[in-house]
Amino acid sequence: MKSNKKTLQVACALLVDKGKVLLAQRDESRFNAGLWEFPGGKLEDGETGKQAIKRELEEELNLTDLEYHYYCTVFHEYPTFNLEMDAFIADVDPKDVLLKEHTAARWMLFKDVWGLPLAPADVTVAQVILESVI
Numbered sequence: 001m002k003s004n005k006k007t008l009q010v011a012c013a014l015l016v017d018k019g020k021v022l023l024a025q026r027d028e029s030r031f032n033a034g035l036w037e038f039p040g041g042k043l044e045d046g047e048t049g050k051q052a053i054k055r056e057l058e059e060e061l062n063l064t065d066l067e068y069h070y071y072c073t074v075f076h077e078y079p080t081f082n083l084e085m086d087a088f089i090a091d092v093d094p095k096d097v098l099l100k101e102h103t104a105a106r107w108m109l110f111k112d113v114w115g116l117p118l119a120p121a122d123v124t125v126a127q128v129i130l131e132s133v134i
Contacts, residue, residue, distance in 0.1 A: 005077075005080065005081050005082050006081045006082070007081070007082040007083070007084055008042065008081050008082070008083050008084070009042070009043040009049075009084050009085075009086075010040060010041060010042050010043060010052070010083060010084070010085045010086075010121075011040045011041070011043060011049040011050070011052040011053040011056065011085065011086045011087070011088065012037065012038040012039065012040030012053070012085055012086075012087050012088070012122070012125065013038060013039055013040055013053050013057055013068065013087070013088050013089070013090060014038055014071060014087060014088070014089040014090070014125075014129070015038075015039065015057075015061075015063075015089075015090055015091075015092045015097070016089060016090070016091055016092070017091065017092055017093065017094050017107065019109060019110075020107040020108055020109055020110075021038070021107070021108060021109075021110055021113065021129075022038075022039065022092070022094075022097065022105055022106070022107055023036045023037065023038065023105065023106050023108060023113060023116060023118075024036065024037055024038075024039045024060075024061075024099070024102035024104070024105045025037075025102055025103040025104040025105070026102065026103070026119065027101060027102060027103055034103075034117070035117050035118060035119040035122075036106075036113075036116040036117060036118050036119065036122070037118065037119045037122045038087065038122055038125055039056070039057060039060055039061055039102070040052070040053055040056050040057070040085075041056035041059075041060070049070075049086030049088065050068055050070070050086075050088060053068055053086075053088050054066070054068065059100065059101070060099075060100055060101045060102065061097050061098060061099065061100065061102075062096070062097070062098035062100060063092060063096060063097065066090040066091075066092060067090060067091075068088035068089070068090045069088060069089050069090070070086065070087075070088055071087040071088055071089045071128075072086075072087050072125070072128050073085065073086050073087070074087065074121060074124040074125050074128060075124075076120055076121035076124055078120070083121050085121050085124075085125065087125050087128075094107060110126075110129055110130065111130070113126050113129075114126070
């Protein structure tokens with residue numbers, strides 16, 4: 001059965017350094033407030049996932065000139081909309097990360113991301129990651 005709900009297209013980044021990945025806590029004023037996520041955001045009209053992630057991470061984390069590689073696409077159904085999220089991976093130096101929109105950030109081993117309350121769609125990305133490394 002086809003859903004009549006709107007599908008929101010977003011992109012996220014798996015920012016990695018020495019076997020750890022960056023997770024960021026969403027600001028209290030945003031959807032999924034207080035939950036942890038792989039940073040990213042909505043695609044603007046005509047944007048590809050890669051273009052969106054470059055723009056979003058410059059806006060949110062002050063990151064420029066990173067080389068993003070496609071990792072996977074996940075789907076998540078929220079009560080009022082569907083979400084399609086392209087995940088990209090990039091190596092980053094932690095000292096280059098400057099939080100502009102998130103409450104906090106943590107560098108964690110992939111296997112430890114379950115220790116944080118993740119946004120629902122990010123749980124799906126984390127499952128894909130764990131399945132690929134096990």
